[in-house]
Amino acid sequence: MPGSASSTPRPSSTTANPIRELLERFQQRRSRLTVPQFTVLTGLLVIAVGTVLMAQPVFSTGRVGLWEALFTVISAITVTGLSVVDVGQDLTFAGQVLLAVLILTGGLGLMAITTFLQGFVQRGSSLRRRLDRGRAMDEFGVGGIGDTFNSILITAAWVIGMGTLVLYTVGFRDIPMPRERLWASLFHSISAYNNAGFGLWSDSLMGYRANPVVNLVIMAMIVSGGIGYRVIKDLWQNRFRVRLIRSTSLHTRLVLRCTIGLILIGAAGLMFTEHFTRSSGLTPLPWWEELQVVFFQSVSARTAGFSTVSFSVETFSEAGLLLMMTLMFIGASPGGTGSGIKTTTFAALVAATRSTLRGEDTVVIGRRAISDKVVLRAVGVTLASMLFVLLMALVLGLDRGLGTDGQPFTFLEKLFTCISAFATVGLDVGVTAELNRWGQLVLMVGMFVGRIGILLLLSAIFGSHTSSRISYQHEELYI
Numbered sequence: 001m002p003g004s005a006s007s008t009p010r011p012s013s014t015t016a017n018p019i020r021e022l023l024e025r026f027q028q029r030r031s032r033l034t035v036p037q038f039t040v041l042t043g044l045l046v047i048a049v050g051t052v053l054m055a056q057p058v059f060s061t062g063r064v065g066l067w068e069a070l071f072t073v074i075s076a077i078t079v080t081g082l083s084v085v086d087v088g089q090d091l092t093f094a095g096q097v098l099l100a101v102l103i104l105t106g107g108l109g110l111m112a113i114t115t116f117l118q119g120f121v122q123r124g125s126s127l128r129r130r131l132d133r134g135r136a137m138d139e140f141g142v143g144g145i146g147d148t149f150n151s152i153l154i155t156a157a158w159v160i161g162m163g164t165l166v167l168y169t170v171g172f173r174d175i176p177m178p179r180e181r182l183w184a185s186l187f188h189s190i191s192a193y194n195n196a197g198f199g200l201w202s203d204s205l206m207g208y209r210a211n212p213v214v215n216l217v218i219m220a221m222i223v224s225g226g227i228g229y230r231v232i233k234d235l236w237q238n239r240f241r242v243r244l245i246r247s248t249s250l251h252t253r254l255v256l257r258c259t260i261g262l263i264l265i266g267a268a269g270l271m272f273t274e275h276f277t278r279s280s281g282l283t284p285l286p287w288w289e290e291l292q293v294v295f296f297q298s299v300s301a302r303t304a305g306f307s308t309v310s311f312s313v314e315t316f317s318e319a320g321l322l323l324m325m326t327l328m329f330i331g332a333s334p335g336g337t338g339s340g341i342k343t344t345t346f347a348a349l350v351a352a353t354r355s356t357l358r359g360e361d362t363v364v365i366g367r368r369a370i371s372d373k374v375v376l377r378a379v380g381v382t383l384a385s386m387l388f389v390l391l392m393a394l395v396l397g398l399d400r401g402l403g404t405d406g407q408p409f410t411f412l413e414k415l416f417t418c419i420s421a422f423a424t425v426g427l428d429v430g431v432t433a434e435l436n437r438w439g440q441l442v443l444m445v446g447m448f449v450g451r452i453g454i455l456l457l458l459s460a461i462f463g464s465h466t467s468s469r470i471s472y473q474h475e476e477l478y479i
Contacts, residue, residue, distance in 0.1 A: 059095035076102035078451035081197025081305035081426020107194025163189035197305020197426030228335025258343035266298030303338025305426025
């Protein structure tokens with residue numbers, strides 16, 4: 001009838017769907033996440049999912065429980081290589097494939113992946129938030145999204161593919177079964193390029209100590225993954241220049257110089273320290289094997305964790321272990337698949353020390369002035385990393401675990417393991433598997449913090465600090 005009104009009541013805003021309200025609140029909180037917070041939460045989510053999968057019977061044997069799976073997944077995501085299981089024996093083929101996928105996820109840049117995905121999550125973001133994403137990407141060392149991320153994947157595929165081919169055709173020819181040889185070549189190529197240090201054999205690569213092909217291929221892949229995508233891209237773009245190195249950026253030249261210098265210093269140092277130690281595990285070796293070992297361990301100690309000799313306080317001198325601890329703490333280069341304080345940070349500290357001793361007011365590297373902001377950042381990263389490692393060693397000192405010989409671990413062994421975990425190296429002197437769960441928890445936290453980065457983690461917890469416009473009066477401080 002005309003003029004009649006419908007008797008059906010309209011839904012009020014107060015009786016909205018509670019599920020829709022919950023989803024809207026979740027989207028609002030998600031959009032408020034900063035890049036560091038989003039990255040840390042995504043990393044923890046990946047670790048949780050990977051742990052549940054790794055503990056399943058299809059991926060591992062009955063010896064791998066939830067705790068062992070958690071430790072293995074964290075070590076893989078952080079591309080460390082410390083392990084409480086035997087990869088070749090305790091993991092099935094499906095588990096080894098899952099481990100390789102986790103290594104690729106962590107090695108190619110957990111932050112690059114999560115930030116790339118965040119571009120789809122946070123649509124319509126402001127320019128400031130986009131710049132914040134770009135800055136965080138640059139801090140992690142992979143810079144940019146889209147084409148850059150695709151280039152990183154393509155570069156990794158080429159390097160891993162070439163390494164697999166050489167190892168399959170020449171390096172691992174002693175493996176009779178073609179399928180086993182192919183998988184061993186692919187797995188170790190993935191682990192080497194991502195500086196993970198995981199191997200399919202319990203003795204790592206000790207069986208190939210005298211094989212120059214395996215040594216050279218693994219070292220080349222470790223270095224190519226450790227120097228970072230920026231350096232590889234810069235070298236490729238200037239490949240036709242007559243003066244290749246001079247045509248590259250300061251960052252590329254500094255990374256190459258530091259990498260080559262640290263390899264030579266590490267090899268010469270190990271040769272020197274172990275030559276004068278009769279109990280060293282290198283002295284009985286022929287000189288050509290000893291030469292391969294010192295170069296291989298000098299490269300591997302910076303981030304990879306592979307070994308061609310047995311690692312313990314009995315086979316290496318205290319001076320040799322201290323040298324490798326220094327190499328581990330310095331680590332790889334920005335944008336690489338390794339951790340540590342980075343080679344450029346170490347170079348900035350050396351340059352700042354040199355300028356201070358000379359009484360100069362400006363830090364100069366390669367005829368280029370370095371800003372005070374970069375120097376302060378280098379000092380902050382180094383000091384924070386040292387304090388965190390010392391805190392790890394202090395907490396790990398509460399562990400009263402005994403070694404296989406029934407003797408308690410020395411402080412040197414615990415400090416070596418802490419640095420190996422924090423710098424995501426993976427070299428072990430026989431401590432990791434013998435620790436109780438308290439000690440292994442310390443190592444897991446150290447691996448995660450070392451891979452994410454202390455500055456990024458603090459930014460995720462406390463938020464970004466806005467620059468203050470207030471200036472303070474200068475005062476002299478005696479040093």
